[in-house]
Amino acid sequence: MDPRRPLFLSLLLFFSFASVAHATGVFHVRHKYLDRKRAIADLRAHDSRRHGRILSAVDIPIGGVGLPTDTGLYYAEIGIGTPSKKYYVQVDTGSDILWVNCVTCTRCPKKSDIGIELTLYDPKGSNSASLVSCDDNFCTSMYGGEMQGCSQGTPCQYRVLYGDGSSTAGLFVTDFVQYNQVSGNHQTTPANESVSFGCSAEQSGDLGSSNEALDGIFGFGQSNSSMISQLAAAGKVRKVFAHCLDTVKGGGIFAIGNVVEPKVKTTPLIPNMSHYNVNLKAIEVGGAFLQLPTDLFETGDQKGTIIDSGTTLSYLPEAAYKQLMNAIFSYQPNLSFRTIQDFLCFQYIGSVDDGFPDIVFHFQNSLSLNVYPHDYLFQNEDDVYCVGWQNGGVQSKGGKDVFLLGDLVLSNKLVLYDLENQDIGWTEYNCSSSIQIKDDKTGAIYIVDAHKISPAGRLEVGMSILVVLLTIMICYLNC
Numbered sequence: 001m002d003p004r005r006p007l008f009l010s011l012l013l014f015f016s017f018a019s020v021a022h023a024t025g026v027f028h029v030r031h032k033y034l035d036r037k038r039a040i041a042d043l044r045a046h047d048s049r050r051h052g053r054i055l056s057a058v059d060i061p062i063g064g065v066g067l068p069t070d071t072g073l074y075y076a077e078i079g080i081g082t083p084s085k086k087y088y089v090q091v092d093t094g095s096d097i098l099w100v101n102c103v104t105c106t107r108c109p110k111k112s113d114i115g116i117e118l119t120l121y122d123p124k125g126s127n128s129a130s131l132v133s134c135d136d137n138f139c140t141s142m143y144g145g146e147m148q149g150c151s152q153g154t155p156c157q158y159r160v161l162y163g164d165g166s167s168t169a170g171l172f173v174t175d176f177v178q179y180n181q182v183s184g185n186h187q188t189t190p191a192n193e194s195v196s197f198g199c200s201a202e203q204s205g206d207l208g209s210s211n212e213a214l215d216g217i218f219g220f221g222q223s224n225s226s227m228i229s230q231l232a233a234a235g236k237v238r239k240v241f242a243h244c245l246d247t248v249k250g251g252g253i254f255a256i257g258n259v260v261e262p263k264v265k266t267t268p269l270i271p272n273m274s275h276y277n278v279n280l281k282a283i284e285v286g287g288a289f290l291q292l293p294t295d296l297f298e299t300g301d302q303k304g305t306i307i308d309s310g311t312t313l314s315y316l317p318e319a320a321y322k323q324l325m326n327a328i329f330s331y332q333p334n335l336s337f338r339t340i341q342d343f344l345c346f347q348y349i350g351s352v353d354d355g356f357p358d359i360v361f362h363f364q365n366s367l368s369l370n371v372y373p374h375d376y377l378f379q380n381e382d383d384v385y386c387v388g389w390q391n392g393g394v395q396s397k398g399g400k401d402v403f404l405l406g407d408l409v410l411s412n413k414l415v416l417y418d419l420e421n422q423d424i425g426w427t428e429y430n431c432s433s434s435i436q437i438k439d440d441k442t443g444a445i446y447i448v449d450a451h452k453i454s455p456a457g458r459l460e461v462g463m464s465i466l467v468v469l470l471t472i473m474i475c476y477l478n479c
């Protein structure tokens with residue numbers, strides 16, 4: 001096991017993510033809300049909630065396959081700048097900003113083994129680019145106030161630390177981001193909005209290697225700095241999005257808007273968490289419940305179970321992991337195990353779905369998540385399977401571990417994040433098919449199809465591609 005992983009997962013439990021705090025309202029405009037220190041963006045969001053007339057749905061083309069034996073990730077295609085250029089960015093619900101590699105980056109990957117063509121963003125090459133200054137509203141609301149030593153024209157810097165130990169740093173810029181607005185059945189028209197995002201000049205950890213290199217990361221977190229929050233604040237979209245990640249064919253569906261088909265059952269998000277956390281109540285293996293202490297599901301500052309599309313596998317506290325593994329392998333007592341690249345693997349002849357139990361995670365509000373043997377056991381070579389469950393094995397100060405459910409369990413399901421109602425839900429779904437989204441502008445219901453962005457080359461990797469893209473911290477200068 002990568003020795004960094006337990007360390008950084010444990011960091012998750014210690015940081016309070018307090019870096020993103022309240023906006024301070026630096027706009028000097030007269031308005032009745034000024035006294036209450038409301039930023040302009042808030043007013044626009046307020047208005048659009050009332051009128052709902054300019055809201056629309058967005059269809060984001062995605063590619064990639066979440067299997068550890070394939071790309072291990074999903075990525076989206078977006079356009080940035082004037083004239084617009086294409087960028088491929090990893091979609092990640094565990095982090096809060098969009099960033100792309102900048103032309104000033106000297107150690108950024110130049111080529112990608114995934115076969116996509118990498119593009120460095122050049123603010124000077126875009127007519128519509130501008131630098132975010134440290135006293136701009138975006139910067140001050142990001143860091144909960146003006147930074148020390150901030151004077152007009154000083155750039156707004158950032159460093160993001162991710163859960164797998166990688167990090168990136170750079171400057172925030174504002175430019176037009178182009179996306180596909182859903183305009184009819186199977187049909188989109190280009191739209192754009194001015195968005196603030198990171199222009200990264202420095203990478204470390206896996207982000208610097210060309211293995212699974214992409215142009216950047218597309219954070220779909222709840223914080224005001226994410227692109228969905230900025231689009232919502234500009235009155236362009238509702239704060240509702242969905243993904244359906246396909247491990248069978250690759251790609252899938254990633255859309256912003258009010259999904260009306262399929263219908264999903266939901267569970268509440270735990271309030272005030274920096275990630276998408278939900279209340280896991282019980283785990284069932286082949287019809288029998290694991291006997292777990294209920295306080296195992298509570299993890300101190302990071303309450304509940306984190307749902308994260310930017311993480312390849314799924315991580316459980318040691319006590320849950322051990323019971324789960326015992327329960328699974330009680331179905332096959334005669335297997336002999338070996339370790340392949342840190343994974344627990346075994347030989348098995350026949351269909352794993354016939355020989356191993358289904359696993360059901362039970363959440364608050366009776367929402368359940370079924371995980372089948374072919375989801376949690378992935379085939380490494382003929383007749384050799386490896387286990388996707390990982391032993392988090394990390395203790396916080398309070399002696400508690402973290403549950404983190406990644407693509408291993410989220411794939412092949414339509415997962416809906418309704419940030420307006422603060423809940424999340426899912427249903428099993430064919431992610432190569434289509435969904436229906438209601439256009440709030442017209443009331444029309446449109447069909448949105450699956451996409452698969454096909455990279456030119458074919459990926460040859462072992463099982464090395466595992467990402468844990470939860471933001472641990474976003475900070476201004478030193479962290």
Ligand SMILES: *[C@@H]1O[C@H](CO)[C@@H](O)[C@H](O)[C@H]1NC(C)=O
Nearest residue numbers: 021022023041042045141224
């Ligand atoms: C984020 O934006 C919302 C609505 O636009 C606003 O109510 C809230 O105070 C903002 N939060 C921060 C931390 O800036």
Ligand SMILES: *[C@@H]1O[C@H](CO)[C@@H](O)[C@H](O)[C@H]1NC(C)=O
Nearest residue numbers: 081082084128176178191192
């Ligand atoms: C933004 O969209 C408008 C309206 O469709 C279009 O006229 C303009 O060229 C677009 N600008 C950019 C930078 O994409």
Ligand SMILES: *[C@@H]1O[C@H](CO)[C@@H](O)[C@H](O)[C@H]1NC(C)=O
Nearest residue numbers: 021022269270271272273303
């Ligand atoms: C969440 O945070 C807000 C503002 O900090 C606070 O008013 C509210 O009570 C918190 N909610 C919970 C459930 O902790």
Ligand SMILES: *[C@@H]1O[C@H](CO)[C@@H](O)[C@H](O)[C@H]1NC(C)=O
Nearest residue numbers: 329330331332333334335355
């Ligand atoms: C495991 O091996 C024992 C002894 O060889 C045998 O009796 C049993 O049927 C085997 N179980 C399975 C599930 O193959």
Ligand SMILES: *[C@@H]1O[C@H](CO)[C@@H](O)[C@H](O)[C@H]1NC(C)=O
Nearest residue numbers: 248429430431432433434450
């Ligand atoms: C999933 O949907 C696609 C497109 O409609 C279809 O071709 C495929 O057969 C479906 N797969 C399954 C397993 O139903």
